[in-house]
Amino acid sequence: MTEPRTLLRALFDAAVSAALPERIVPPHVPETVPGRLVVIGAGKASAAMAAVVERHYGGDLTGLVVTRYGHAAPCARIEIVEAAHPVPDAAGARAAERMLALLESLGPEDHVLALISGGGSALLTLLPEGLAHEDAQALNRALLASGASIDEMNCIRRHLSRTAGGRLAAAAWPARMTSLLISDVPGDDPVNIASGPTVGDPTTLADARTLIAKYDLDLPDSIRAALNDPARESVKPGDPRLAHATAHVVAAPMASLEAAADVARTAGVTAEILGDAIEGEARATGREFAALALERQAAMTPGDAPLVLISGGETTVTLPRDGRALGKGGRNVDFLLGLADALDGARGIWAIAGDTDGVDGAEEVAGAIVGPDTPTRAEAAGMSIATALHRFDGHGLFALLDDQVVTGPTLTNVNDFRAILIQPH
Structure with a gap:
C-alpha cells in the first residue's frame, strides 16, 4: 500500500479534481x-x-x-x-x-x-x-x-x-x-x-x-x-x-467522495463512504469518528486489507464567549483535533480533513493530516492537542508540525472532505 500520508493526500486531490469547472461545466453550456x-x-x-x-x-x-x-x-x-x-x-x-x-x-x-x-x-x-x-x-x-x-x-x-x-x-x-x-x-x-x-x-x-x-x-x-x-x-x-x-x-459532494473511493480501491484499500451530508460540532464529530475507527480496527484481522472511511458535509465550530485568546482555526482542523485527541496515538490510524476550496476557516489552508505520532510530535514541539483545542488553534498546531494541506485556491467548492485510513493491528 502507498505510504498513508501520500495516499490520503491523493484521495483529497481526487475529490477536488472531480469537481473542477473545466470537467463539470462544459456539458451544460448552451x-x-x-x-x-x-x-x-x-x-x-x-x-x-x-x-x-x-x-x-x-x-x-x-x-x-x-x-x-x-x-x-x-x-x-x-x-x-x-x-x-x-x-x-x-x-x-x-x-x-x-x-x-x-x-x-x-x-x-x-x-x-x-x-x-x-x-x-x-x-x-x-x-x-x-x-x-x-x-x-x-x-x-x-x-x-x-x-x-x-x-x-x-x-x-x-x-x-x-x-x-x-x-x-x-x-x-x-x-x-x-x-x-x-x-x-x-x-x-x-x-x-x-x-x-x-x-x-x-x-x-x-x-x-x-x-x-x-x-x-x-x-x-x-x-x-x-x-x-x-x-x-x-x-x-x-x-x-x-x-x-x-x-x-x-x-455535488457525493461525486467527489466516489472519485476518492475509486483511488483508494485502486491502491488496494477497502473504501467505505459514510455520507456526504455529515454535520455537527466539529471536534465532537471528530471524537465520534475516532470511536468508529477504533471499533472498525478492533474487528479487523491481520490479513485484512486496509480500510478508509470517507465522508463529506459541513461541521460547525462554536466559539466561546469567555474572552479567551483564540488561535487560528477552522472546522476541518477542529475536527482533526477532536479525532486525534480521542485516538490518543492509536497505532495504524491516519486521517485527512480539508475544505475542497482550499480555505478552512479564514486561513489560506485547506486542512491537515494526522497520524499515530501526532500527539508525541506536538508535545515535542512544545504544544499539546489539548492546548490547541482550548485555544481553537488547529492551524497553529498543524503549521508547527508541518502537517498542513495547502493547495492554494482550487477554484471549486464541494464542501469538506474527510478520510480516515485504518490498518489492522
Missing part, C-alpha cells in the same frame, strides 16, 4: 441562445466557471461575476470582481448593486446564465435599504461564531438581502435564467447554495427570527427591525417572476 446571453455569478468557483463558459459558448456574451480575493480566472468578455469572504466588504456590495442593475435592464428576448457556488452568500451581500455595510459584517461574524448549521445561517441571510432568496431571478424577469450550481451544502438543496439567489425560498422571516433567538445572536437593532418588516420577505417558490428560471446542480 450552444447559442436567442437574444443576448448575460453571464452572472457569485462564489469561490464562479470565475473559473465563467472562464469555461467563455471558451465553450459559440456566440456573443457579456457579464459580471464576483469571487473571493485570489480566486479570479482570466476572462475576456465577462468582468470578474474580487471581494472578501467570509466577512463581506464594500467591493462585494458594489458588485451586487451592479449585478441587480444589469439584470433589471433585460427583456424577454434575453437569457441569463447564472454561475453559483459556495461562498456566494458573503460575496454577494447586499443588505436592504436602511441597513449599513457594518451591519452585514456584524451579522456574518455573529453567524460564523454561533455554531449554527449552514442551512440555518443561510435562512437568516436570505431575509436580510437584496440578492439572496430568489431575488436575482426575480430581478431578471422577464428574461430567461438558467443557473448552474456547484453544491457545497449538505443535501444539495439549491436554496442553500450561496443562499439561493436564483431559486424560490420556502423559509420565512419568522423562521429567521426563531433562529436568531435560538443562538442568542448579538445583532444590531437595525437588523432585528428589518426582520420584522414584511417587505423583507424573500421570493417564494411559485412566484410568477420565477416562471422562466431553472436551476441545475452540476457538481
Whole structure:
C-alpha cells in the first residue's frame, strides 16, 4: 500500500479534481441562445466557471461575476470582481448593486446564465435599504461564531438581502435564467447554495427570527427591525417572476467522495463512504469518528486489507464567549483535533480533513493530516492537542508540525472532505 500520508493526500486531490469547472461545466453550456446571453455569478468557483463558459459558448456574451480575493480566472468578455469572504466588504456590495442593475435592464428576448457556488452568500451581500455595510459584517461574524448549521445561517441571510432568496431571478424577469450550481451544502438543496439567489425560498422571516433567538445572536437593532418588516420577505417558490428560471446542480459532494473511493480501491484499500451530508460540532464529530475507527480496527484481522472511511458535509465550530485568546482555526482542523485527541496515538490510524476550496476557516489552508505520532510530535514541539483545542488553534498546531494541506485556491467548492485510513493491528 502507498505510504498513508501520500495516499490520503491523493484521495483529497481526487475529490477536488472531480469537481473542477473545466470537467463539470462544459456539458451544460448552451450552444447559442436567442437574444443576448448575460453571464452572472457569485462564489469561490464562479470565475473559473465563467472562464469555461467563455471558451465553450459559440456566440456573443457579456457579464459580471464576483469571487473571493485570489480566486479570479482570466476572462475576456465577462468582468470578474474580487471581494472578501467570509466577512463581506464594500467591493462585494458594489458588485451586487451592479449585478441587480444589469439584470433589471433585460427583456424577454434575453437569457441569463447564472454561475453559483459556495461562498456566494458573503460575496454577494447586499443588505436592504436602511441597513449599513457594518451591519452585514456584524451579522456574518455573529453567524460564523454561533455554531449554527449552514442551512440555518443561510435562512437568516436570505431575509436580510437584496440578492439572496430568489431575488436575482426575480430581478431578471422577464428574461430567461438558467443557473448552474456547484453544491457545497449538505443535501444539495439549491436554496442553500450561496443562499439561493436564483431559486424560490420556502423559509420565512419568522423562521429567521426563531433562529436568531435560538443562538442568542448579538445583532444590531437595525437588523432585528428589518426582520420584522414584511417587505423583507424573500421570493417564494411559485412566484410568477420565477416562471422562466431553472436551476441545475452540476457538481455535488457525493461525486467527489466516489472519485476518492475509486483511488483508494485502486491502491488496494477497502473504501467505505459514510455520507456526504455529515454535520455537527466539529471536534465532537471528530471524537465520534475516532470511536468508529477504533471499533472498525478492533474487528479487523491481520490479513485484512486496509480500510478508509470517507465522508463529506459541513461541521460547525462554536466559539466561546469567555474572552479567551483564540488561535487560528477552522472546522476541518477542529475536527482533526477532536479525532486525534480521542485516538490518543492509536497505532495504524491516519486521517485527512480539508475544505475542497482550499480555505478552512479564514486561513489560506485547506486542512491537515494526522497520524499515530501526532500527539508525541506536538508535545515535542512544545504544544499539546489539548492546548490547541482550548485555544481553537488547529492551524497553529498543524503549521508547527508541518502537517498542513495547502493547495492554494482550487477554484471549486464541494464542501469538506474527510478520510480516515485504518490498518489492522
